[in-house]
Amino acid sequence: xxxxxxxxxxxxxxxxxxxxxxxxxxxxxxxxxxxxxxxxxxxxxxxxxxxxxxxxxxxxxxxxxxxxxxxxxxxxxxxxxxxxxxxxxxxxxxxxxxxxxxxxxxxxxxxxxxxxxxxxxxxxxxxxxxxxxxxxxxxxxxxxxxxxxxxxxxxxxxxxxxxxxxxxxxxxxxxxxxxxxxxxxxxxxxxxxxxxxxxxxxxxxxxxxxxxxxxxxxxxxxxxxxxxxxxxxxxxxxxxxxxxxxxxxxxxxxxxxxxxxxxxxxxxxxxxxxxxxxxxxxxxxxxxxxxxxxxxxxxxxxxxxxxxxxxxxxxxxxxxxxxxxxxxxxxxxxxxxxxxxxxxxxxxxxxxxxxxxxxxxxxxxxxxxxxxxxxx
Numbered sequence: 001x002x003x004x005x006x007x008x009x010x011x012x013x014x015x016x017x018x019x020x021x022x023x024x025x026x027x028x029x030x031x032x033x034x035x036x037x038x039x040x041x042x043x044x045x046x047x048x049x050x051x052x053x054x055x056x057x058x059x060x061x062x063x064x065x066x067x068x069x070x071x072x073x074x075x076x077x078x079x080x081x082x083x084x085x086x087x088x089x090x091x092x093x094x095x096x097x098x099x100x101x102x103x104x105x106x107x108x109x110x111x112x113x114x115x116x117x118x119x120x121x122x123x124x125x126x127x128x129x130x131x132x133x134x135x136x137x138x139x140x141x142x143x144x145x146x147x148x149x150x151x152x153x154x155x156x157x158x159x160x161x162x163x164x165x166x167x168x169x170x171x172x173x174x175x176x177x178x179x180x181x182x183x184x185x186x187x188x189x190x191x192x193x194x195x196x197x198x199x200x201x202x203x204x205x206x207x208x209x210x211x212x213x214x215x216x217x218x219x220x221x222x223x224x225x226x227x228x229x230x231x232x233x234x235x236x237x238x239x240x241x242x243x244x245x246x247x248x249x250x251x252x253x254x255x256x257x258x259x260x261x262x263x264x265x266x267x268x269x270x271x272x273x274x275x276x277x278x279x280x281x282x283x284x285x286x287x288x289x290x291x292x293x294x295x296x297x298x299x300x301x302x303x304x305x306x307x308x309x310x311x312x313x314x315x316x317x318x319x320x321x322x323x324x325x326x327x328x329x330x331x332x333x334x335x336x337x338x339x340x341x342x343x344x345x346x347x348x349x350x351x352x353x354x355x356x357x358x359x360x361x362x363x364x365x366x367x368x369x370x371x372x373x374x375x376x
Contacts, residue, residue, distance in 0.1 A: 267285035
């Protein structure tokens with residue numbers, strides 16, 4: 001398939017890995033900010049191919065994983081209410097809340113439905129005027145345009161029984177939080193190509209200049225990622241720090257201007273909690289005042305629901321790149337896909353899920369850890 005098979009070519013991938021190793025004079029620490037990229041890196045062993053030249057650490061690039069526990073609990077509260085239909089993408093249903101997940105709520109009689117678009121949820125509201133339809137709006141800037149369109153259309157059509165539980169987060173503030181932390185290890189970023197198809201990459205340019213870190217907009221296939229690593233290594237070796245676009249077949253510098261405009265008309269920046277990380281100022285999207293009638297938190301009075309992260313879950317350390325999943329004492333023992341402590345173990349883009357599915361088969365990956373200590 002054009003623009004896919006050639007980006008999975010093993011010969012090209014090996015040649016790029018060889019060039020990375022030949023170019024690097026030391027081990028450089030890079031972070032990818034996309035859960036899909038994490039899965040490609042671990043599944044295809046790209047980190048092993050470039051070992052000694054590049055250490056890949058995994059950032060908060062899984063939107064399901066960074067959705068705070070209190071938002072999951074709010075979704076659970078809504079799903080258990082009579083007359084409410086909670087709609088969501090399928091990857092949210094197994095994310096644990098404080099006491100259970102959405103699958104368990106559905107098993108107890110809650111009305112939880114999987115949809116493939118927020119517009120499907122809006123259509124459901126039109127067909128069921130006697131019920132309140134709530135869409136669990138989770139994601140980075142990639143999914144924001146579709147959610148903005150659903151809210152915009154609901155107002156246009158006068159649909160009053162539709163609302164959204166907004167859990168949108170944005171990438172640049174998270175990058176700034178990581179770079180400004182005293183324990184920061186990131187020397188270069190691989191930026192998520194799908195986010196940049198919407199937003200472009202002008203927001204990254206001052207970050208690269210201020211913190212002197214290369215930022216490479218990168219695709220999702222093995223050759224994409226290896227080429228992105230090589231571009232970053234070349235900059236690091238030259239002492240350079242700027243934004244480069246590897247994903248030229250899909251990303252333009254200014255992104256998708258009409259989509260950005262719609263997002264800005266419906267949403268505004270707001271402080272947002274990140275699961276396992278805490279609050280990052282102006283890192284989320286919230287509905288503007290003129291659209292607040294479609295905000296589920298306001299509509300159903302959910303502001304009082306708060307939650308505390310379980311201490312045994314080290315998801316925050318994983319999402320900040322301070323810990324590899326296999327270094328967590330709970331990984332594969334107390335925390336498994338059947339009994340997860342946190343979202344990264346069950347999300348299709350979670351780093352813990354990637355390591356559980358692929359990385360745990362590597363030599364020494366599951367070496368036993370002393371209680372309370374990370375695996376080496």
